[in-house]
Each structure stands twice: as C-alpha cells, then as structure tokens.
Amino acid sequence: MPTPAEQPATAGPDEHRGLWRVALIGNPNTGKTTLFNRFSGLRHKTSNFPGTTQEARIGMVRTGDSAYQTTEIIDLPGIYSLDLDMSEAEVCRGVLEGTLAVPGAAVAAPDAVCIVIDATNLARNLLLVGEVLRRRLPTVVALNMSDLARARGLHIDPALLEEALRCRVIPCSARSGEGVDALRCELTRARIPNHTPPGTRDGLEAWADDVCMKASFATGPVRRAGATLTDRIDRVTTHPVLGVLFFAVVMAGLFWAIFSLARAPMDLLDAIFGGKSEWVRAWQPAWLQVLVSEGLTGIVRHTLPPGILSDFLAQGVVSGIGATVVFLPQICLLFFLISILEDTGYLARAAFVMDRVLRPFGLPGHSFVPLLSSHACALPGILACRGIPDRRQRLTTILVAPFMTCSARLPVYVLVTNILFRDRPFIAALAFVACYALGIFAGIVSALVARRTILRGQNPPMALELPTYKRPSFSNAFISMFDRARMFLRKAGTNILAICIVLWWLGSFPHVDPPRQAVEMREQASRAADPAPLIDEANRIEARNAKAHSYIGRLGHAAAPAFAPIGLDWQLTVGVLTSFAAREVFVSTMSVVVAGTEDAQAEGVFQAISTAQRDGGKPLFDTATCWSLLVFFVLAMQCLPTLAVTAKETGHWKWALLQLAWMSGLAYTAAALTHWALK
C-alpha cells in the first residue's frame, strides 16, 4: 500500500496519445531488459534517440487498469549514474527531463519512472534510485532478483524499503516471472515520493548505505553464490593464453554455426526468390514444384504477360528483396548466439581478452564482436558498434568494419579462385584464406591510421562489471534476434531494393534491336527439328547485346580507361560498377555480359566466363587481372546500404564518404600495384 507520505502524481496520461508512459531505468546487469521483454514480448519497436547512437526500445503493456488500459514502456540504456559524462547518461537525463524523445513520440517527461534494482547489490543500486528520486517524478521500484537474494541468505523487507524511499517497492524476478504481474499493475499507480535524498555524492552514498542497512539483513551466513566457481572459471576465460584459446574455440563455434546452420534456410530463401536450390525442388508437391523451381521470379513471369512490368517486378523488385533476405538466417543466428553469450556473462570477459590484442591498434576489446559480425554482413556489425563506449573508438570500428570479408564477397572469391586454381582446390582454399587475412590486416592498419590522425585520442582503459556466470535466457535471445532481424530488413531491405531497381533500369534500358546473328539464328530455329539449342543461343546473344548497349554497358565503356590500371576492360568494369549495389551481383553480371544468362550455375557458364576474351582477343581473366580483382574486392567499399547505415550510425554523411574514399582509394591502389607486379 502507498505510504501516507506519498503525494498524488502531478503528471497525467499523455492527452495526445491517451497513453501512460513509463521510463524503465537501472544499472547494467540488473535484468532490466529481461523485465522489459516480460512486459512487452515482441510488441515493441526499436529506434534511436535523435542525434545519438543510443537505442530506445518502446513496448506496449496492458496494465489492466481501468483508467489507462495501455502503458508505453521506454527501455532506457543501462547506467550507473545519471551524472556521468557518457552518452547513455545524457540520454537518460534528457528523457527524464522531458527534453528528449524517440522520433514520433511526444517530447515530454514520462508519466512515471520504474527503477529496476538488483536485490543482491542493493547499496550500489540505491545510488541511482536516489538520483532519480531527486527528479521528483512518480516512481516505482522493481526489486529484481529477489529470488536470488533469498537463495543467498539475504532478506530485504519491501515495507521497510518503501518507508525509506517513500515510493512503492515491488519484489520480483524478471527471469522467473515472480511478482511481474504485481509490478505491471503498479506502473500506472506510481506517485511522486515525498522524499529528497542528498544531492552530494558523499551524502548520497551515506544515504544509500543507511537505507540498505535499515531494509536488509542476512538471514544466516550469506553465501557468496558462485564466487569461488566464478573465480575458477575467470582464471581460464581471462588467462593470457588459455583465455585466447577459449575465445578462439567459442568464436570458431559461432562462425561454424553462422556458416553451416544458416545454409539450409539460406538455400530455402534462395529457392523461394530465385528457384535455384535443387533439394527444394525435390520435395515440393508437383503442382507447386513448377512455381517453386523458378521461385517468386518464376511466379511473376508466369502470372504477368512478358513486358516491362514483368521484368521490373521479377528482376528489379523480387531479385532486390531476395538479395537482402537471403542473408537473414545468418543475421538471425549471429544475434541469437551473441545474445546467448552475453547472457551467460562471458562476453564481458571476452572483451578484456580481445582488448590486449586490439589495443595496440587503437581499438578496444568491445570492437571484436562488431568486427566478427561484419564477417557475416557489415550492416549488423556496424549496428553492434553501439556497445563501444568511447566515441572515437566507436567511429573507428564503424569505419573499418566493412574491410572484414562479408558473405557477399564469397561468390566473387569462389569465381576468381576457381578460375585461378581450377584443379588445385587446396591452393584455392589458401587463396581464400589469404583474402580473409588481407581484409583483417587492412582493417586493423586502417584503424591504427585513423587513431593516429583524424580520430586521435587516448585509449580509455577498460573498466567493466563482470556479471556472475549464469544460464542464458533463450526467450531473451529470441526477442533480441527478432529485434535485430526486423531492424536489418528495415534498414537494408529498403536501401538495397531501391538500388537494385535503379540498377535494373540502368541495365535494361534503352531497348535495342536484336543483333543480326540472333535474328538469323531464330530463323534457323523455326526450320530446325530441335530448335531449343538455337533459341537458347539466340537468347544469350541478345542478352549480351542488350547489356552492352544498356546505360550501364555504356557507362562501362566510358569508365573502362579509369579501371585499365587494374586490368579491367569494359566487360569487367560493368561487373565492378553493378557490384556497388551488392558485391555478389558481380557474378551474375559477368554471367550476363559474357555468357548471356543470369544463372551463373548454368551448365557451361563457368567455362564461358573463365575462357572469355577481351575485344582484342586476349583472355578476360588473365592471372594478373584475377589477383588484382581479388585484391580490389577484398578492400573496396562496394555496398551502398553499408554506406547508408554508416551515415545513420555516425550521425553524418561525411563519415560514410570518408569510408568510401579511403576504402576505394586503398583498393584501387593495391589492385593497380598487384596488376603491375604480376603483369
């Protein structure tokens, strides 16, 4: 029950939206996110606070209260103190003061604040409670991990704590769900506490100790649960040698999962959009097989009459969406596993292990996970940089993340290494590894250059709270995965789709008359007993001719002199230009330009590409060109969605342009040197 000293809330429900808005605030590792997930599940949206990289999750909660049926919860970043000079604290201050809101929300102070505190570490958590109470907002305190405190022999009397804080205190356990319903009901009943803790740090600390002393006591000898076990595990996970080995094993498992477990769903998605997966064809019912064997592209082509609309939907829209969605399984797995690792408490230790490795290059240990994520795709890698506390180090990591070999580069590596070492798979594999190594090397050297020049500054020494090891929450991991997947599709899908549509237009127009050779072939086919091969060949010749005379083909001819130093003729230049939408487009473009079909897996297409000739009769893919192409694709920034996300996450397009200029310049120079050395 509310104490008599409490005053009614002066703040009312948001009249414009008819909602009761509650800000969820707390120290890191207090189970705030787990509680938020308990409240809202998947019914939430994620966005950034304007001008910051700080993320806000907003969830809707049904409180069951007759006055306010729905409550909006804002999950604020975890902070130790509102007074710290850190972006997380700045965001929390802005929200509580009513000067900051996520886009689309009213800029006003929240109707109430729910402070999540860790019952097993009461004294420190009360410091933040004191800071919030001084803001005189309707407040309710969630005494989380009460079950854990009980298990450790610690008793906290909620009534005594309420009396000391002059606000409602609800014991709960976000992990087990105990007390969460009671807390949900209290969210709309929060009152302004009639109590103002001291304003000085010394005074606040003494106040917190005093409150803690009054409200908590040990019911017996307090067990420091897991302290000894945690000590023992930490000796391994943070050991200079064993820690690195352990980390390597964990990361190898993560890599394996991303590239192996994601393969089947990726094949499935590929089949759905492009109809290229043989095993999917095998199990589909016959009536569906016809459509699925050609994917959504086939469905569009079967449904609509041939023409511009059909081409636009099949090649521009469906292919554009497919190019993005096919990476979704990898993104989902990556964030699911990272969330699991974070929940166990291991990631904080891993950050220290990698700090020793990355610090000489001006990067903190926090950078490792974003850089690792970038090996699947740079987009989630850049999004993961939000966890890097120091602004300069965060910017540096964002700038160098696209150097890591992402999945989109793999088709190009496969094509070129197969041309170079067709009957020598072991050497081809070594070349593959060398590409990965070159990307990592270029990334860390670029980071060093950035930290010594434009992003010069001290490397702040690390101080991290190391949570005790615990069993991870799979529901939390699932919600985190869902959140990131939605963000990925929204940010990347829209950009890449728009770019693919533009590229489709550039590659499809203007329409040109079919060449004489193709016309004659069709005439021969009309008289032949078996016309299929002739018609196929005529189609290929027409496709090559159309691509050569399209806007992108003309652009390729015009830009070819600029790419001549790295050994590219107009055909390869077209491939490189189209790959700025997405790197893997290079392979299908070369299939069209050289072989006249988009299906790079089609029989004879690889042969056609590998033996293709330049206009002068020289081989298109000579050794020097293959190596320079590999170097170029390892180092070049050829991903417009990544540039868009860089601009968004850094808050300015200048960083995206710098990233483009630096990576492209480095790629061009290195590829030109490679071509010159091997020519």
Next chain:
Amino acid sequence: MHHDVSPSHKCQEPNCCAAPGSPRPAVALWAMEEGAEGIVCETCLDAKDAAVLRAMGLRPRARVRVCRLGEPFIVEVMASVPGGCGCRIGLAKALAQRVMVGPA
C-alpha cells in the same frame, strides 16, 4: 591526465584509513595479492574515470577483495552492509595502478 603513483603512495584524504600517520600506508590495488582485502581510500585518476569507477561501486570506504591478478585485474567490491553481495569489476592495469587501498 593520470598522476604517477608509487605502490606506497600516501593517501591524502582526511580521516582516511591509510592517511599519513596511520600504521600502514595505502598501496595501489595493482600491488595487492590475490585474495587480499582492503578499503578503497582514493583514486588518482582523471575526474571522468574516477566518477565512472565510483558509480560502479569502487568508491572511498568500499571494501574490496582481489580475485585475479594481471589484466584484467578482477576485484570484488563487497557489500557495505551485512548481507549484501557486491559485484565484480574487471580493471585495466592503468586503472588498477591508480586505485589506492588501505588495510581492511
């Protein structure tokens, strides 16, 4: 900027457990042995780092136990009242060298 400190640096905080004249001088956290306990006297850090450590629980008069030597230097901040459980904090060497601790 960080100050240069020596392991036997004298704590200047008034009434500190290891102020000049006290029987034992304060030492840097970095110089303590594994399993040793002590009371934090002060931090010879710039204001920002000191504020972060203080907010995390490494504040004057906090009782600490050294869990692991080296980098990260892991220290357990013990609860200030009976029954509390405290927390574990990993510190870089540069920080652990500048947190001064007196006898428990």
